[in-house]
Amino acid sequence: MFLSELTTPIERLQGVGKVRANDYHTKLGVDTFKDLLALSPRAYEDRTKLTSVKDLKAGENVINTKIKVQSHTYFGGFKKNERTLKVIVQDLSGTRISLLCFGRSFLEKTLQAGSVWFINATVNQWNGEWQSSAFSVYRTQEEAGLGRVIPIYPMGGSLTQKSIRKDINTILSNKYLTFDDELPARLYEKYGLMHTDSAIRLMHMPRSMEEVRASKRTLALTELLLMEIALMRQSSYEKSNKKSTISDIEKKLISTLPFSLTKDQIKSLSEIRNDLDNQKSMNRLLQGDVGSGKTLIAWISSLHEIAKGHQVAFMAPTELLARQHAEKAAELLEPLGVKIAFITGDVKGKGRKYLLEALKNGEVDIAIGTHALFSKDVVFKNLRYVIIDEQHRFGVEQRLALTSKGEIPHLLLMTATPIPRTLALTMFSDLQVSSIHTMPQGRKPITTYLVKEENREKMYQTIAVEFKRGHQAYFVYPRIEDEGDSGLRDVKNMFTYLQKEYPNIPSALIHSKVPEDEKMQILTDFRAKKISYLVATSVIEVGIDIPMATCMVIEHAERFGLAALHQLRGRVGRSDLQSYCFLVYSSSLSDDSKARLRVMKESTDGFYIAEKDLEIRGPGEIAGAKQSGFLKLRYASLVNDIDLIEIAKKEALEIIRTDKGLISTENYMLRINIEQEG
Numbered sequence: 001m002f003l004s005e006l007t008t009p010i011e012r013l014q015g016v017g018k019v020r021a022n023d024y025h026t027k028l029g030v031d032t033f034k035d036l037l038a039l040s041p042r043a044y045e046d047r048t049k050l051t052s053v054k055d056l057k058a059g060e061n062v063i064n065t066k067i068k069v070q071s072h073t074y075f076g077g078f079k080k081n082e083r084t085l086k087v088i089v090q091d092l093s094g095t096r097i098s099l100l101c102f103g104r105s106f107l108e109k110t111l112q113a114g115s116v117w118f119i120n121a122t123v124n125q126w127n128g129e130w131q132s133s134a135f136s137v138y139r140t141q142e143e144a145g146l147g148r149v150i151p152i153y154p155m156g157g158s159l160t161q162k163s164i165r166k167d168i169n170t171i172l173s174n175k176y177l178t179f180d181d182e183l184p185a186r187l188y189e190k191y192g193l194m195h196t197d198s199a200i201r202l203m204h205m206p207r208s209m210e211e212v213r214a215s216k217r218t219l220a221l222t223e224l225l226l227m228e229i230a231l232m233r234q235s236s237y238e239k240s241n242k243k244s245t246i247s248d249i250e251k252k253l254i255s256t257l258p259f260s261l262t263k264d265q266i267k268s269l270s271e272i273r274n275d276l277d278n279q280k281s282m283n284r285l286l287q288g289d290v291g292s293g294k295t296l297i298a299w300i301s302s303l304h305e306i307a308k309g310h311q312v313a314f315m316a317p318t319e320l321l322a323r324q325h326a327e328k329a330a331e332l333l334e335p336l337g338v339k340i341a342f343i344t345g346d347v348k349g350k351g352r353k354y355l356l357e358a359l360k361n362g363e364v365d366i367a368i369g370t371h372a373l374f375s376k377d378v379v380f381k382n383l384r385y386v387i388i389d390e391q392h393r394f395g396v397e398q399r400l401a402l403t404s405k406g407e408i409p410h411l412l413l414m415t416a417t418p419i420p421r422t423l424a425l426t427m428f429s430d431l432q433v434s435s436i437h438t439m440p441q442g443r444k445p446i447t448t449y450l451v452k453e454e455n456r457e458k459m460y461q462t463i464a465v466e467f468k469r470g471h472q473a474y475f476v477y478p479r480i481e482d483e484g485d486s487g488l489r490d491v492k493n494m495f496t497y498l499q500k501e502y503p504n505i506p507s508a509l510i511h512s513k514v515p516e517d518e519k520m521q522i523l524t525d526f527r528a529k530k531i532s533y534l535v536a537t538s539v540i541e542v543g544i545d546i547p548m549a550t551c552m553v554i555e556h557a558e559r560f561g562l563a564a565l566h567q568l569r570g571r572v573g574r575s576d577l578q579s580y581c582f583l584v585y586s587s588s589l590s591d592d593s594k595a596r597l598r599v600m601k602e603s604t605d606g607f608y609i610a611e612k613d614l615e616i617r618g619p620g621e622i623a624g625a626k627q628s629g630f631l632k633l634r635y636a637s638l639v640n641d642i643d644l645i646e647i648a649k650k651e652a653l654e655i656i657r658t659d660k661g662l663i664s665t666e667n668y669m670l671r672i673n674i675e676q677e678g
């Protein structure tokens, strides 16, 4: 069978109870046997050889060794039950190591003098003595996993390394289970790949790091190739040479704007129009910095389709943003006679029924909402254009699911987190890209200050001056409330603190737990200047557009990624007023965090920041792309596997060129796997 066909729910696995199943679903996104087998270890520990402290190289501190217990002593405290057990042992090389058994006095009975054990320990040197307080002891070499390479999985809740390994083993030990190859036979030979069955088994139970590398390479190339083919299959882009004309209704909107469009806005709009007038469906990414005027382009281009009698769907990542967009659209488009509907999961009952009828009958021109727009009961009469805001929140998979709905509509994805060039060139080969580099005229670059924690007071005073000028501010913190141990400032406590700092200045608290209606009311009041500042978590990260807000304070700035910092900063500087961003950091910063904050101070250009992000993170993943489902890759790395990405692209192109329907026997498995995953 193919791995994608192993869809048995995880709760049916022997030994997995309710709690563990629930943790699999919620912590790891594992719902089926297939998902568990596809769970890629986040690291491997090489325990193939016994190592003594003498074998440690600079920077290493983990040993797997055989020990002989010498003696016991106790240290610290006055009474016996307050003292800590110290077990003196000798490792393979005869070196003395002290095992410090904090809270583990019971080991005195187990680790008897003269007995022999295997240990896995993290060691360090203290006053010339080797010590370890983080160690595990095993009776046999087998139990210690020695002679093997141990996979380390992502964990969560009740799931431990041991339980995950055991569950994977339970599935793989079914002797009737074998996995068929997912790629055409010739590719295995051409690229020296393992068979799928071996690759899956060796990913979880490798005997050497060489096997880890070989299995990863196979699984990564398989994954990339399936994704490239799936994307290319549904892409039917053909550049049109025809120049489109601007409809009257578009002209009308443009003429009512109190400003003129920027050069890049005009260019993007014309690229989109040309695509919209093409027979083939558009698949275009509109990338532009925060506040560069992308959403406006979305509305104008919607009119191009509405003028033809077509319907448009506009999807935002959160209800809050969907509502804000709906309000803005109403202001801009309703005077032109455009009929707008707002649809989210929260619109229920009679109102929903009425809206759905109107959509079905074609009485609505634009439906604005969250992903609820694409639930089964939402039927359009004539949907021809879909716009997705902040596309990094929607994975490639949703993109595929969306366009597989009947007649393929034109698709415009908008993002304010530009994609580094290398990635755009490779992974997004199926997308056409329009970029807005120029900012609207009159915008002053935001001034960014890096503020040491101890200088916060001065910063609060500077902001007080802005309040006096009638300007507004955001204060952002990483947490809603402190759970007692983090030492981080949190939204709730700081709300109280700032009220004392700024007596008589109206403020509001906004975070994910505030009900949607309340959030909306707060934003309406903020826009109407009834509120001067918001104390918030990163819920305000995307899309909120309040022109009079000129100050953005982000405390514990080192806790946020570059993309998030850039998005947050983009909430100010949205008018011709001078705006300021204060990044407050703690004095104990890692080199990476320092480099990131420096980039923020140096530049306000999202394109530059995206490239730097990739550079600083090096072999890591970019801009939270993996986590956010931008590209949900399990095995391949966008940074390390550029060579595989290129192979996948080349082979996928060839396959699509010769057999787009994937109907040949050789390509049969590709079709099955793509359809299963889709």
Ligand SMILES: Nc1ncnc2c1ncn2[C@@H]1O[C@H](COP(=O)(O)OP(=O)(O)OP(=O)(O)O)[C@@H](O)[C@H]1O
Pocket: 259, 260, 261, 262, 265, 288, 289, 290, 291, 292, 293, 294, 295, 296, 297, 416, 440, 441, 542, 543, 544, 545, 570, 574
């Ligand atoms: N050419 C322009 N000149 C002046 N103001 C503009 C121009 N284009 C758009 N704006 C205004 O700038 C603000 C931001 O525009 P818009 O919301 O379209 O940007 P965006 O790129 O979608 O922003 P974000 O990424 O933050 O969602 C809006 O108030 C909009 O009316």
